[in-house]
Amino acid sequence: MHSVALLAQAGGNDLFSNFLAFTILGIVSAAIYAIAASGLVVTYTTSGIFNFAHGAIGMMGAFTYWQLAVKWKWPTLLAIAVVLLVIAPAFGWLIDRVIMRGLEGTSEVTKIVVTIGLTFGLIALAPVIWSPRENRKVQPLFAGNKFELGSVSITYHQIVIIVVALAVAVGLRLLLYKTRPGVSMRAVVDSRSLVQLNGGRPNRSSALSWALGCSLAALAGILIADRLGLEVLSLTFLVINAYAAAIVGRLVSLPLTYLGALILGLVENYAVGYLPTNPQFLTDRDIDLTTTLRIAIPVIMLFIVLLILPHAPLRAHGLQRSREGVEKPTWAWALVGFGAFIVATATVTLFLSDKNVVSWSKALVFALIMLSLVPLTGFGGQISLAQMTFAGIGAVTMAKVGGESGNLLGIVLAILIAAAVGALVALPALRLRGIYLALATLAFAFFMDKVVFSQKAVFENGSLSVGRPPFLENDRVFMVFIAVVFSVVGIVVVWLRLGPFGRRLQAMKDSPAACATLGLNLTVTKLQVFMLSAGIAGLGGAMFGMLQKTATPTNFEALSSLPILLMAVAGGVSMVSGALLGGLLYGSFPVISEAIPALSSLLLVAPGLIGISLGRNPNGAANEIGTTVRQAIDKRRGRIEHDKEPSKFRAPMEPHLEVETLGIDRGFGPEDLALIDEVVRLDEEVVASGPP
Amino acid sequence: MALLDVTGVSVKFGGNMALTDVSLAVESHTITGLIGPNGAGKTTLFNVITGLQDPLRGKVAMNGINLDGFAPHDRSQRGMARTFQRIELFGSLTARENLQVGAEIKRAWDGGEVRAGDRVDSAIELIGMAPFADLRADRLTTGQARLVELGRALVTRPKVLLLDEPASGLDADETEYFAKILRGLAKVGMAVLLVEHDIPLVMKTCHTIYVLDFGKVIAVGSPAEIRQNQLVIDAYLGAPAEVEA
Numbered sequence: 001m002h003s004v005a006l007l008a009q010a011g012g013n014d015l016f017s018n019f020l021a022f023t024i025l026g027i028v029s030a031a032i033y034a035i036a037a038s039g040l041v042v043t044y045t046t047s048g049i050f051n052f053a054h055g056a057i058g059m060m061g062a063f064t065y066w067q068l069a070v071k072w073k074w075p076t077l078l079a080i081a082v083v084l085l086v087i088a089p090a091f092g093w094l095i096d097r098v099i100m101r102g103l104e105g106t107s108e109v110t111k112i113v114v115t116i117g118l119t120f121g122l123i124a125l126a127p128v129i130w131s132p133r134e135n136r137k138v139q140p141l142f143a144g145n146k147f148e149l150g151s152v153s154i155t156y157h158q159i160v161i162i163v164v165a166l167a168v169a170v171g172l173r174l175l176l177y178k179t180r181p182g183v184s185m186r187a188v189v190d191s192r193s194l195v196q197l198n199g200g201r202p203n204r205s206s207a208l209s210w211a212l213g214c215s216l217a218a219l220a221g222i223l224i225a226d227r228l229g230l231e232v233l234s235l236t237f238l239v240i241n242a243y244a245a246a247i248v249g250r251l252v253s254l255p256l257t258y259l260g261a262l263i264l265g266l267v268e269n270y271a272v273g274y275l276p277t278n279p280q281f282l283t284d285r286d287i288d289l290t291t292t293l294r295i296a297i298p299v300i301m302l303f304i305v306l307l308i309l310p311h312a313p314l315r316a317h318g319l320q321r322s323r324e325g326v327e328k329p330t331w332a333w334a335l336v337g338f339g340a341f342i343v344a345t346a347t348v349t350l351f352l353s354d355k356n357v358v359s360w361s362k363a364l365v366f367a368l369i370m371l372s373l374v375p376l377t378g379f380g381g382q383i384s385l386a387q388m389t390f391a392g393i394g395a396v397t398m399a400k401v402g403g404e405s406g407n408l409l410g411i412v413l414a415i416l417i418a419a420a421v422g423a424l425v426a427l428p429a430l431r432l433r434g435i436y437l438a439l440a441t442l443a444f445a446f447f448m449d450k451v452v453f454s455q456k457a458v459f460e461n462g463s464l465s466v467g468r469p470p471f472l473e474n475d476r477v478f479m480v481f482i483a484v485v486f487s488v489v490g491i492v493v494v495w496l497r498l499g500p501f502g503r504r505l506q507a508m509k510d511s512p513a514a515c516a517t518l519g520l521n522l523t524v525t526k527l528q529v530f531m532l533s534a535g536i537a538g539l540g541g542a543m544f545g546m547l548q549k550t551a552t553p554t555n556f557e558a559l560s561s562l563p564i565l566l567m568a569v570a571g572g573v574s575m576v577s578g579a580l581l582g583g584l585l586y587g588s589f590p591v592i593s594e595a596i597p598a599l600s601s602l603l604l605v606a607p608g609l610i611g612i613s614l615g616r617n618p619n620g621a622a623n624e625i626g627t628t629v630r631q632a633i634d635k636r637r638g639r640i641e642h643d644k645e646p647s648k649f650r651a652p653m654e655p656h657l658e659v660e661t662l663g664i665d666r667g668f669g670p671e672d673l674a675l676i677d678e679v680v681r682l683d684e685e686v687v688a689s690g691p692p
Numbered sequence: 693m694a695l696l697d698v699t700g701v702s703v704k705f706g707g708n709m710a711l712t713d714v715s716l717a718v719e720s721h722t723i724t725g726l727i728g729p730n731g732a733g734k735t736t737l738f739n740v741i742t743g744l745q746d747p748l749r750g751k752v753a754m755n756g757i758n759l760d761g762f763a764p765h766d767r768s769q770r771g772m773a774r775t776f777q778r779i780e781l782f783g784s785l786t787a788r789e790n791l792q793v794g795a796e797i798k799r800a801w802d803g804g805e806v807r808a809g810d811r812v813d814s815a816i817e818l819i820g821m822a823p824f825a826d827l828r829a830d831r832l833t834t835g836q837a838r839l840v841e842l843g844r845a846l847v848t849r850p851k852v853l854l855l856d857e858p859a860s861g862l863d864a865d866e867t868e869y870f871a872k873i874l875r876g877l878a879k880v881g882m883a884v885l886l887v888e889h890d891i892p893l894v895m896k897t898c899h900t901i902y903v904l905d906f907g908k909v910i911a912v913g914s915p916a917e918i919r920q921n922q923l924v925i926d927a928y929l930g931a932p933a934e935v936e937a
Contacts, residue, residue: 314744314764318778319830319837325784500796500808503785507793510782517742518848519768520797668872675818676876679811680849 017151022273023266028158030258030265031165032224036242037257038168039216042176044251046185046209049100049111050435052442053118054217055239060122061088061218062225062235063130066138076141080222084215092214096207099612107324107509109381110618112438113569116385117611119236120562124604126232136230138222161223168216169258175212185209233559237446243439244302250309251435260305268297292451299447306428306440314513326574326623327630334494337577338487345483349476356591358547361479363587365544368486370568370579370586372536374493377565378574379502380529381509382434386425386441387537387564389448390418392556394541399464399551402542406467411542418538419531426530430523437526445558453553463552466545482543489536490576505529563607570610572620581622693756695720695883696772696852701740701750703733703907710736711907713750718852723874723884725898725915727891729928732904734887735777738854741885742774743767754852769801771851775841775858777887783830787840790829791815795847808847815843819873834861842873852883859890871897891929895919903928 036058043051051057061083069079099118103111130136140157147154176182184200185208195202220242221235228234241264248260271293345364349357369391376382394414402410429440452458472478496502504525508515512522545551567586572578586607593600617624694717703711711733718724726734739745741752743764752759754770762770782790795808816825819839824832829840838858845853859867867890874897877884888894894901895915903911903918905927911918918924 313746316739316744316776316778316780318776319781319783325828325830500792500800503789503793504797506784507782507790510784511780513744513764514776514780514782514844515793515797516764517744517768517772517774518794518797518844519765519801521763521765668869668876672818672872673876673879675814676873677880678814679818679846680877680880680882 014151018273020150021152022269024152024154024158026266026269027262028161028265029268030262031161032220033241033245033264034165034258034261035168035216035223036220036238037245037261038172038254039213039220040239040242040246041249041251041254041257042172042216043209043213044246046176047096047100047206049103049115050251051213052112052115052239052438053122054213054242055236056119056122057088057091057214058217058221058238059126059232059235060091060221061214062138062221063126063136063230064218065222065225066136066230067130070136070138083218083222088214088218089211092211093207095214096210100206100210101203102616106614106618107381108434109377109383110324110569110614112383112435113565114612114614116562117566117608117614119608120559120566120611121605121608123232123236123559124608128601128605130230132232138225138230140226157226164219164223165258168219169254172254181205181208237558240302240443240446241298243443244298244305247302247305247309247436247439250312264298264301267301268294271297295450296447299443302443303428303440306432306436309432309436311431312433314516316513317511319511324618326572326619327626329494329497329576331494331498334491334576338490341580342480342483342487346480349479354475357475357479359591360584360587361475361482361547362544363584364479364482364486365540365547365583366564366567366586367580367583368482368489368543369537369540369564370571370573370582371486371489371493371576372533372540373565373568373573374576374579375496375502375505375529376533377569378572378578379497379505379509380526381505382526382530383438383565384441384530384533385438385561385565386445386448386558387533388541388556388561389445389558390422390534390537391541391544392448392453392551392553393418393421394538395466395545395551395556396458396464396541397538398542398545399466402467402546404465404467406469406472406546408469411539414538414542415535416538418541419535422534423527423531425534426527430526430530437530441561442558445561449553449556449558453556459551459553463550464545465550466542466548468546468549472546478547482547485539485543486580489539490580493576501528566607566611569614570607570620572622572624575620575622575626577626578620578622581620581625585621694718695755696741696885697753697756698737698741699751699753701737701752702748703736703740703745704748709907711740711747714904714907714909715750716902716909716912718883718885720851720881720883721878722899723878723886723897725894725901726885726887726904727889727894727901727918727928728904728910733907734904735856736907737904738774738856738885738887741767741854742772768848768850771849772854773845773848773850773852774854775838775845775856777856779834779837779841781829781832781837781840781844783828785829786826787821787829787832787836787843788812788816788825790840791843791847794844798848811847811849815847818846819843820869835863835866838862839870846877850882852885853877854885854887856887857889858886859888859893867893 036054040051040054043049043054064087065079065083068074068082069076074082095118099114103114140155141160142156145156147156174182176186184195185205187195187200187205195205220238224238225235228238244264245260246257248263249256275293348360352360369387372387372390373384376384394417397414397417398406398410400410401407401413425440425444426437429437468478472481504515504520508520508522508525516522541551541556544555548555563586567582568579569582571580571582571585573582589603589606593603696718698714698716701711701714702709714733714737716724716726726737728734736745740747743759743762743766754767754772757770759767759770782793785793791812792808795811799808816822819842821836821839821843824836829837832840838861842855842858845855859870862870871893874884874886886894886898898915901913901915901918902909903921903924910927911921911924913921919929
């Protein structure tokens with residue numbers, strides 16, 4: 001570790017030089033976070049899309065740099081220039097061209113999910129290009145040469161980092177406010193069409209902003225690679241530190257983002273320096289403090305900033321043209337569907353091999369966890385990136401409470417505890433816009449993965465055994481049981497959708513501002529649906545554990561929540577059948593890759609590819625299938641109602657060619673006054689207090 | 693004390709004063725007009741009143757209670773409802789469901805003795821939206837959508853109703869009928885604040901009219917007084933001949 005080396009050089013007794021050493025390290029960390037965060041802010045303010053893949057792009061940049069500078073032995077400066085000025089901008093241009101332009105007319109949720117798909121795709125792609133078996137190292141710049149400042153030594157690499165961060169700050173300020181392309185970039189996010197009308201080129205501006213964002217991501221990745229090592233996940237999750245810095249500036253202000261980065265860098269390094277460190281040898285019961293702190297501090301800072309961020313004003317957006325929206329379920333179809341699903345599952349168990357019973361049962365459990373996203377994301381338009389973490393909480397609860405005999409009380413507690421933890425996680429973010437909830441859940445998932453699930457007290461010897469009650473001991477019976485549980489939860493979800501709560505969620509997704517002015521407390525409503533969702537995921541986790549009869553931390557890694565969201569959205573996150581389809585598809589990957597090993601790398605990348613192609617069909621596959629079937633039935637019955645086709649809406653507010661008929665074809669009489677009275681029936685005191 | 697009191701409200705966007713020291717009072721049983729050129733600050737004032745925009749200075753009070761620090765939903769629960777200049781319907785729900793959401797939210801916090809469904813049915817009948825009640829809201833014409841927004845506001849049983857250009861998109865007959873609904877609402881005791889560019893409609897229905905220009909109230913008075921006011925004619929109305937009611 002750097003800090004340790006520096007400390008030794010600084011002489012352990014000298015309090016001041018210690019402090020100075022940690023301060024310098026803090027500023028260097030801050031500079032890297034600031035560069036990473038400013039890329040995030042630039043893309044967000046100039047394209048309106050929050051790029052979750054920022055860290056993953058930085059990771060790719062660092063690996064590419066290694067490829068050129070270390071593997072191919074190019075001169076360092078040339079390698080850096082090629083990555084930052086050619087490869088990264090080209091990649092940004094490609095992202096804009098191929099992915100982002102297809103997203104017009106989709107919701108914010110879809111846009112976020114697409115960048116999550118990109119993240120996942122890159123994480124899966126990197127080990128395919130750069131085999132994880134090879135040992136890679138990136139040297140600091142100037143071969144780690146240093147000079148002395150008093151009793152503290154500083155490397156030239158560190159100086160470069162600080163200077164680059166300052167140059168980036170000045171450069172961005174000048175670009176965005178003083179140059180024509182910069183002003184145009186800022187304008188595109190407000191109105192693409194207005195920019196075009198004024199002679200700007202919106203396509204070029206958004207391509208430029210993605211190119212710039214990718215370059216900054218790669219720059220941060222290259223600068224930090226010597227410290228973090230060329231490791232896919234730690235480089236990717238650098239993005240959490242960048243978020244923590246960027247939300248200080250509410251994702252838009254660069255100066256405040258730099259301030260946030262400075263606070264984060266200093267606090268992190270002082271904590272490592274001054275809080276108690278690890279004992280010489282870690283025993284089983286000890287907590288690995290150094291690792292814990294390094295991970296915990298950005299996450300804690302993120303939550304604190306979320307708590308103190310001022311309430312963003314709600315904005316009325318006007319009724320948007322949307323390509324999204326699915327038909328409401330009907331009870332008849334739903335009940336027939338669930339019945340058929342249970343019967344089909346029972347029949348299939350008779351023909352599957354023992355091994356495939358477990359594989360497909362797992363697919364159904366994934367479907368159940370994806371079902372947790374239907375009310376939250378599908379109806380309510382909120383994103384959670386921690387569903388597998390809630391599932392992990394459910395699995396641990398089931399293991400500890402259910403015991404060997406699989407006491408079903410464990411399932412109940414799994415639901416309740418996951419829901420309660422969900423409330424704690426979501427609460428700070430709920431008063432704010434949807435993007436902050438997604439950020440908070442990602443940070444939470446990362447924290448649970450690295451800090452909590454890794455503790456010996458949680459997964460005792462790296463795995464917990466989970467019991468099943470005797471009547472579910474048989475795997476085939478258990479598979480049918482999962483289908484029944486899925487159907488019961490599915491019926492609850494359908495019931496919600498058709499009732500007041502589901503309508504309210506849908507309304508909140510369409511227009512939060514209108515909901516609030518109708519008297520709806522948005523925070524409470526979001527909290528309710530988030531707890532419901534976490535509870536269902538907890539149930540899914542308990543089932544997951546019971547299915548495998550064990551639970552291990554790797555089952556519930558932070559990353560594993562991403563394909564859950566991606567596949568749910570690809571299946572159709574607004575529909576119960578979409579969750580089922582997503583689960584089956586996701587569960588089929590391991591089965592297919594075992595049958596055809598040649599496809600296994602492709603299948604690893606598949607959720608990412610599916611995610612980034614969402615712009616084509618944001619309503620998901622289940623809706624596509626449903627629409628096709630419905631049209632086929634209508635065709636056979638000889639009545640094609642083009643009007644009812646759900647995925648092709650006419651642009652709203654298009655003037656009608658035919659004469660408008662509002663249905664008002666009567667005069668206004670006393671009965672209308674009575675009707676008004678019936679609709680509004682004002683409180684007596686108000687009526688009395690007014691003038692006669 | 694009026695039912696709705698706005699006192700000395702100022703709002704600043706960046707370096708521009710969107711509203712400067714605006715005061716107005718809205719009484720129950722009356723329709724109050726708020727007119728002025730585009731960009732005068734009418735919608736901003738609505739946002740301040742309903743809690744979507746924090747003012748730099750000034751206060752909004754209802755029934756004498758200062759609403760400072762009240763969230764939009766708190767204000768609504770005290771009897772405020774509004775429509776939006778840029779329509780804010782729930783696009784993925786049907787017109788009927790839009791009203792249902794309003795009625796159900798209302799019933800969820802006050803218990804209400806009338807079934808949400810009944811209130812919705814009456815409102816559909818009142819504003820004549822039966823022919824398109826079961827269409828998705830994002831497929832309605834502007835006129836239809838405006839009526840649905842009115843219906844959705846009404847089912848929350850507001851004491852104060854804020855309407856932002858509700859008649860744009862309606863034809864002459866529909867506007868006529870709409871004016872009658874407005875008068876009916878005032879008759880049963882509601883306080884209506886109406887932002888509208890349809891000057892004949894405003895002149896015909898309003899008891900008092902406020903004129904806003906560049907964020908300032910430049911005139912207050914009865915329709916007859918406003919029609920004669922030289923400041924208003926210069927800033928907004930133009931030559932009197934154009935204002936035939």
